[in-house]
Amino acid sequence: VSLAGERGGHDNMQPFAVVQFCIVYDGLYPSMF
Structure with a gap:
């Protein structure tokens, strides 16, 4: 499961x-984000 701060990609502009939403769903559907 990735956290928003770790991803540093899409979610820091959202x-x-x-x-x-990304924090919750990154662990389930990481490929969607």
Whole structure:
């Protein structure tokens, strides 16, 4: 499971709510992000 801070890619340019979404879903569907 990757955290938003570790990814440093898409989610640091997204709204906080989307960042939270990425944190949750990175562990399930990392290829989608």
